[in-house]
Amino acid sequence: MEAQIQTADSVAISVQGISKRFGALLAVDNVSFTVAKGEIFGLLGPNGAGKSTLIRMLTTLVPPTGGTAVVAGHDIIHDANAVRERIGVIPQNMTSDPELTCAENIGIHARLYGITGAERRRRTAELLEAVGLTDRANALASTLSGGMRRRLEIARGMVHNPQILFLDEPTTGLDPASRISVWEMITHLRSEQGRTLFLTTHYMDEADRLCDRVAIVDRGRIVAMDTPVALKSSVPGASRIEVQFEPDLPHGASDLEKLPAAQSVRALGSATYRISSDRGPASAIEIVELARGLKLELKSLSVLSTSLDDVFLHYTGHGLTEMPEAAVPSGAGKKGATR
Amino acid sequence: MKRALALVERDMRKFRRSPALLVSSMVLPLLQLIILGNAFGGNIKNVILGVVNLDHGPESVTVMERVRAVGANARTFLPTDYTDQGAALTDLRKGALGGVLIIPQHYSRDLLEQHQPHLALITDNTDRSVAGAVGEQMSTLVASINAPQVPPREAPQAALDVVEVYPYIDYMKYLLPGSVSLAIFVTAMIGGGMLFIDDKSRGLHEGYMVTPITKWELILGFNLSGVIKAMLAGETVLVLGAVVAGIPNFFQPVRVLELTLMVGLTSVALIGMMFFIMARISDPLVPRAIFGVLNTLLFFPSGAVYPIAGFPRWLRWLSAADPFTYAVHAFRSLLLKDIGISAVTNDIFALTLTSVIVLSGATLLFRRTL
Numbered sequence: 281m282e283a284q285i286q287t288a289d290s291v292a293i294s295v296q297g298i299s300k301r302f303g304a305l306l307a308v309d310n311v312s313f314t315v316a317k318g319e320i321f322g323l324l325g326p327n328g329a330g331k332s333t334l335i336r337m338l339t340t341l342v343p344p345t346g347g348t349a350v351v352a353g354h355d356i357i358h359d360a361n362a363v364r365e366r367i368g369v370i371p372q373n374m375t376s377d378p379e380l381t382c383a384e385n386i387g388i389h390a391r392l393y394g395i396t397g398a399e400r401r402r403r404t405a406e407l408l409e410a411v412g413l414t415d416r417a418n419a420l421a422s423t424l425s426g427g428m429r430r431r432l433e434i435a436r437g438m439v440h441n442p443q444i445l446f447l448d449e450p451t452t453g454l455d456p457a458s459r460i461s462v463w464e465m466i467t468h469l470r471s472e473q474g475r476t477l478f479l480t481t482h483y484m485d486e487a488d489r490l491c492d493r494v495a496i497v498d499r500g501r502i503v504a505m506d507t508p509v510a511l512k513s514s515v516p517g518a519s520r521i522e523v524q525f526e527p528d529l530p531h532g533a534s535d536l537e538k539l540p541a542a543q544s545v546r547a548l549g550s551a552t553y554r555i556s557s558d559r560g561p562a563s564a565i566e567i568v569e570l571a572r573g574l575k576l577e578l579k580s581l582s583v584l585s586t587s588l589d590d591v592f593l594h595y596t597g598h599g600l601t602e603m604p605e606a607a608v609p610s611g612a613g614k615k616g617a618t619r
Numbered sequence: 620m621k622r623a624l625a626l627v628e629r630d631m632r633k634f635r636r637s638p639a640l641l642v643s644s645m646v647l648p649l650l651q652l653i654i655l656g657n658a659f660g661g662n663i664k665n666v667i668l669g670v671v672n673l674d675h676g677p678e679s680v681t682v683m684e685r686v687r688a689v690g691a692n693a694r695t696f697l698p699t700d701y702t703d704q705g706a707a708l709t710d711l712r713k714g715a716l717g718g719v720l721i722i723p724q725h726y727s728r729d730l731l732e733q734h735q736p737h738l739a740l741i742t743d744n745t746d747r748s749v750a751g752a753v754g755e756q757m758s759t760l761v762a763s764i765n766a767p768q769v770p771p772r773e774a775p776q777a778a779l780d781v782v783e784v785y786p787y788i789d790y791m792k793y794l795l796p797g798s799v800s801l802a803i804f805v806t807a808m809i810g811g812g813m814l815f816i817d818d819k820s821r822g823l824h825e826g827y828m829v830t831p832i833t834k835w836e837l838i839l840g841f842n843l844s845g846v847i848k849a850m851l852a853g854e855t856v857l858v859l860g861a862v863v864a865g866i867p868n869f870f871q872p873v874r875v876l877e878l879t880l881m882v883g884l885t886s887v888a889l890i891g892m893m894f895f896i897m898a899r900i901s902d903p904l905v906p907r908a909i910f911g912v913l914n915t916l917l918f919f920p921s922g923a924v925y926p927i928a929g930f931p932r933w934l935r936w937l938s939a940a941d942p943f944t945y946a947v948h949a950f951r952s953l954l955l956k957d958i959g960i961s962a963v964t965n966d967i968f969a970l971t972l973t974s975v976i977v978l979s980g981a982t983l984l985f986r987r988t989l
Contacts, residue, residue: 339829341989364831375826379633391625413750425937513888 292317292444292476292570293338297347297488300333300500307333309346309500315493317479320470323480324588330500332372335448338478341370352443360569365393368442370433372449372480372553378422381414382432385421386439392438393528407435427458434465437459444470447479451486466490484588494588498596512586515594516543519560523567524552530553535574539566551579622832626840627847630810632652634848640814644806645859648798652860655924656791663752666717668696669707676727682738685760685859686720696758697852718742718753735771761782786799790897791864796950800943802856803885804917811845820903834987842978849886850879857882857950866954877960878953881967885946888970891977892942898984917943922930945969 284464293315300308315321323331330601336342338349340360349356352366362404376385383404390400395501408414411431416424421432430450437445450466451459467490479513481487487494488508495505504511529535536545544556556561560583571578635642670686672679686698706718721739729736740757742750759954776975818824827837857878861869868874899908919936921943922925927935949966952958961969971977 336989341828343988361831361833364829367829367830370951371822371825371829373822373825375822377629377633377823378821379636380629384632385627386628389826391628392827392832394620394621394831396621512783572924 281470291350293321293349293351293478295338295347295349298337298344298349299346300337300342301331301345301406302421307500308337308344310413311500311502311503312347313495313502315476317476318470318474319492320466320477320479320490321477322487322494323481323497324341324482324484324487324592325497326482329497331482331497332448333500334497335446335478336478339446340364350386358412365448366442366443367470368445370430370437370445370447372451372452374429376429376432376436381418381420382408383417384423385432386436389436390439395440407438409436411435420435424459426436426454427461430454430462431465434462434469438469440561442475443480444476447477449480449482450479451483463490470559482488484592488588496592498593503595504591507593508588511588511591515586515590516556519557519558519563519584520590521555521557521563521567521581522538522552522584523555523581524550525571526551526579529576530574535570536567537611539563541566556586560585620836620839623836623840625832626837627844630767630844631847633948639804640810640848641852642808642937644848645802645856647805649859649863651801652791652794652856653797653863656789656794656864659794660788662695663749664694666696666753667715667751667752668698669696669701669710669716669719670722671701671704671707671719672722673704673724674722674726675849676725678727678730679722680720682726682760683704684947685764685962686864689756689760693756697752708741711741714743716743717746717749718747720757731958733818753863756893756926762904773929792866792955794924794953795860795864795866796947796954797851797918797921798860799857799882799950800921800923800946801883801918803853803946804889804914806849806852807845807886807889808906808910808913810848811841812910813903815841815845815897816900816903816906819901828987828989834982834985837893837987839895840977842887842894845890845894846883847885849889849890850882853882853886857886861954868957869954871957873952873959874953874957878950878962878976879935879948881946884967884970884974885942885949888942888946888973890979893976895977895981895984896978898981899986918946919942921947923947942970 291314294596295311295313297310297312298308299306299310321336325331330540337344338356340352340356340363343357351363354362356363356416357419377478378389380388385562386407387400387403390396390403395403405414405417406418411434412425413428413431413435415614416428419452421429434447434450438446447466451462454462466477466479470477477490491508493505493507494510494511495502497503504514506514533545533553538557539558541557542555544571545556546554546556555563555567564581564583567581568578663955668690669688671682672803679776683698686696689870690697698720701710701719704719705714706722707721710716711719711932719739719741721741723736725737726738731840738757738761740754740968742753744750752872832840853914858869896909900906917925920930920941921940923943927938949963949970952962953960953968956962
């Protein structure tokens with residue numbers, strides 16, 4: 281019996297207190313959120329934060345330890361196959377078969393969704409065209425570049441025209457040109473077809489550029505969630521200034537904290553400081569005058585707008601690449617942890 | 620069912636593109652059939668036998684003549700004369716001789732005086748086959764010396780005539796049923812074990828699990844494609860092996876059909892067994908590590924290379940639990956005896972039971988999630 285769950289028409293994904301534990305490791309800790317239809321929703325966090333485990337639970341690959349989620353109107357635990365029929369998944373690992381051609385990979389995936397005969401051939405040709413691989417239709421997947429292989433994965437995930445597309449770190453390991461190509465494809469998928477996209481990433485610029493809303497994940501929990509603009513404006517100091525002195529300031533960061541425009545100061549080491557400020561240019565002038573007064577040389581000074589990197593730092597207390605030791609799953613591989 | 624066929628299509632496309640699996644599955648059994656079949660099938664000949672005659676009397680000359688007659692005709696051994704017993708034994712220990720025959724001093728006198736003199740045959744028992752063949756030939760020779768020169772008017776002894784039911788079976792024919800079973804096993808091991816785990820560890824199974832394919836369809840798809848590959852390998856070795864070994868009337872349609880049924884049933888049992896073993900394994904090294912162990916545990920106790928009747932009791936128990944045993948017995952009955960499917964109903968039952976048990980176990984163990 282198909283358990284149709286009553287959800288608001290505008291909701292594509294509704295996650296309710298979902299958790300996943302691998303032995304002693306709590307990979308996802310009581311997470312709740314909703315994703316609207318037609319939205320591009322991003323999970324942003326470092327490796328090991330729990331993004332992949334969360335996406336694997338939502339795509340029915342890993343059963344949750346607690347809580348549940350409704351995806352495309354169906355419960356992931358009690359109505360998993362109905363969920364699978366309505367979602368497309370582009371996993372983090374390349375799951376297309378390297379010993380099959382591009383057309384065969386898409387065609388066999390179509391058959392797994394019950395698409396056969398002329399319809400299968402038509403969908404395969406359409407998707408190869410859509411991802412720009414028509415001329416490589418008969419090439420083995422093993423001969424494709426990383427970017428092409430990722431495009432093939434996307435084509436495969438789209439073969440049954442899913443309502444929701446899940447992309448787990450879609451550009452990890454790709455060169456800059458391939459990343460931009462995949463970004464354009466993701467934007468196209470939403471803008472042309474009004475599809476809901478759910479992606480995970482550990483690239484700030486990717487989340488900033490693609491997502492309507494971003495959830496920041498740290499140690500299995502969502503620590504902040506909003507539009508990229510709102511998240512950035514929630515961080516004190518609209519600008520940040522990075523400055524390096526030669527030699528170092530006599531009293532370190534406290535010399536900079538006295539400046540009227542500075543809202544917060546963080547020592548980065550090697551006589552380098554990061555200052556948050558609402559008035560970037562004014563702060564820069566104050567820093568120059570401070571250096572002149574103390575007879576110090578300014579080795580470098582840059583004024584930058586607040587980025588999601590600052591948002592991440594603000595909410596988690598550590599940088600995106602500075603995953604705390606305690607959060608790295610020990611022995612997670614043995615137990616099948618997928619954080 | 621349609622979705623299960625997607626997995627079969629995938630495997631068949633890969634199989635057709637790269638026939639390495641089929642070739643590698645057939646090379647071992649065919650090589651074994653040809654090399655072992657020829658190596659073990661022949662009579663032992665040309666063993667160098669050192670002969671030390673310490674007597675030189677007329678009766679020892681008779682022994683020497685008989686020994687030389689064997690060397691010239693049956694050629695089981697080739698006699699070489701030694702005058703020094705010590706030198707002959709030294710050569711035996713060095714491996715230059717396969718045996719030493721010593722005709723003792725006063726052999727002729729003791730024989731004529733009916734003192735029952737003893738000829739001594741010293742053999743290199745590190746090679747039991749050679750020692751046995753030389754011993755058997757010498758026993759025949761001594762018996763012929765002891766036989767009366769003029770047969771009695773009425774023979775008092777009963778005679779035994781051994782009649783073989785089937786035409787002469789050489790060792791290659793004897794080995795063929797095991798080779799067919801081995802081809803199916805190797806395909807199951809490579810196609811059903813190693814490639815399955817390789818695909819799992821490369822994340823390919825994750826790609827299937829996000830689709831609506833059910834657990835039953837996954838199990839059916841993986842097993843069905845494995846069975847098709849195993850049957851192709853089994854049938855190929857069956858046909859090639861039958862031609863090489865010279866199985867008479869092999870291509871009779873009913874016989875081919877019966878053999879194909881057994882190839883199919885053996886494939887289901889062995890692929891199912893492999894799927895059962897691999898259901899929870901994800902390390903690609905494991906199937907490679909257990910390949911040799913399984914081969915030894917399944918192939919050798921099955922009676923494929925040596926009759927089960929010669930096994931100790933504990934090994935006979937292992938044979939009884941080994942699905943290979945029933946496959947080998949069925950192929951041997953159908954290939955060498957040509958007695959029809961009714962003679963292998965026990966084997967069919969055993970292989971069907973094995974299939975049901977292993978596939979049920981695999982279904983319980985197999986997880987549709989990561």
